[in-house]
Amino acid sequence: MLIEKLQKEHPVHWKNATAIRVLTLDAVAAANSGHSGMPMGMADVATVLFFNHLKFDPKTPSWPDRDRLILSAGHGSMLLYSLLYLTGYEDFPIEEIKNFRQLGARTAGHPENFLSQAIETTTGPLGQGIANSVGFAMAEEIQRAKFGKNVIDHYTYVFAGDGCLMEGVSQEAITLAGRQELSKLIVFWDNNNITIDGKVDLADATNQVDRFKSSGWHVLEIDGHDPIQIDQAIIEAKKSNKPTMIACKTHIALGSSAQDTSKGHGALTDKSLIEETKKVYGWSQDAFFVPTEVKAAWETIGQKGHEKKLSWENRFSSLSQKKQSEFLRMYSMEVPVALNRAINKFKKTITVDQPKVATRKSSEMVLNVINPIMTETIGGS
Known part of the structure; x- marks a missing residue:
């Protein structure tokens, strides 16, 4: 979907998603290093996921029944950090965004889970996050069988790129997930056909759709910039009895002069490029600017998540005292x-x-x- 069409037909969604893009541009520019293109390309998918589906509570990042979000393409870390700031996580105020990739900041170049409970797992080596996610999804299945659906009933979502799918570990992971029918595992493939060196076919000619299907996955193909297609795909994925891979056709570095090029993979720090991109977006030139109504909309999602967490606490209290004690022991790692x-x-x-x-x-x-x-x-x- 073209930017002009997004702006016209989905203006609210466009603004919410573009907040991620401009925060990424400004943070990478301030750090003079990073990866701008992936967050700019996957912002629409992330926005629909958070607004319509993801279960989380910014006030309690370690809530046991939250949905898990794993950024296998860890180089695109500003996608995650922008989301954590926008939705109101205490560990991620705007100062953390401004200090992206700086010594002592929680906003490391690649997500590191020991820096904040809001980060599910450390990712960096491509493909690792996909493998991690299979473990997360298996853990959910086991806990749900032990404690019941009223207490454990969450999804594991993954953002993966072309590089992730090239790594050997990804094949072992997706094969296991397919064999175990981990139906609450949903992988979003950022299908932008670009790597740091150029087009994907410079190094890989794999048909990823067929690959996942042959490994026992449910596969969907969508326009990764169309909010309606994104939403419908997630709804359909949740109905499947298999793990789902959603192939999201996207434009890396959307809206910039580096769109759909290998340059768009890395750090877009050129001042004129950023200015021109913000003009295309219809956005203020002020660094780290997010309109009040956009920030409020994002924070409202977090507040709704807190309400879901309170409802979960009531359901948890209905467990027998023995099961409650065992559950708490396990989660405290005692x-x-x-x-x-x-x-x-x-x-x-x-x-x-x-x-x-x-x-x-x-x-x-x-x-x-x-x-x-x-x-x-x-x-x-």
């Missing part, structure tokens, strides 16, 4: 008291028996002590 006793007993047995076994077998023996007590652990060989 070791059950019984585990220490079991390990001490196992040590005494090993000291006496002194079995001569392979390292892999000894690991199995230890896990057989741990797993029955810490039921949140999973694994295989």
Whole structure:
């Protein structure tokens, strides 16, 4: 969808999405480094996801039943940081956006989850976030089976780029997700056909749609700038009994002179380019400017999410005291008291028996002590 059509037919959405684009432009320019193109291209998808679907609470970033949002294309970190600022996360005031990629800031060049609870997982190596997301989705399935749908019922969303899908780890991950039918895993592929070196076909000729389908995924193809198509695709994805990949045809660095070029992948810091792009957007030239009504609209989403979290607390309180205690123990990462006793007993047995076994077998023996007590652990060989 062309910018002019977006501005005319979806003016409110356009402004909300463009706030992400201009914050990205200004933050990358201030840092004189970063990646502008991906956030500019995926802003429409992110806006529809947040306004219409994502379940989260800025006041409680670690709410157990929040939807998970993973930025596998971690170089596009300003997409995530802009969203966290706009929706009112305490860890991400405008000062953090202005200090993008600076020493001591939470807004690192690639998302780092130890800097804020609002960041689900550290991403940087391409494809890693896709693999992480499969673990997140499997954890949701296991917890839902244990504690019930009233307490655990959330989605895992992923933003992935062409580079993510080129990495070998992505194939292992999507194959496992398809085999396990992780229906609450939804991947948005930023299908812009551009890498840092040029067109994707310089290095890869894979038909990604067929690849995902053959791995057991539900696949949808949309215009990644059409808010109606984006919304309908997410609705359809939620109905599937398979994981879903939504191929979003986008324009990297949308609206700039670097659109659809390898230059658009990296840092757009040229002053005249930024000025011209803001003119195309119909936006103020003031750095880091977000209209009051746009910021208020974004913050309203966060407030609605807080209400959902309060409703969840009521449902959680209906669990038996035993299940509540076990749930809270697991989420606080506390070791059950019984585990220490079991390990001490196992040590005494090993000291006496002194079995001569392979390292892999000894690991199995230890896990057989741990797993029955810490039921949140999973694994295989």
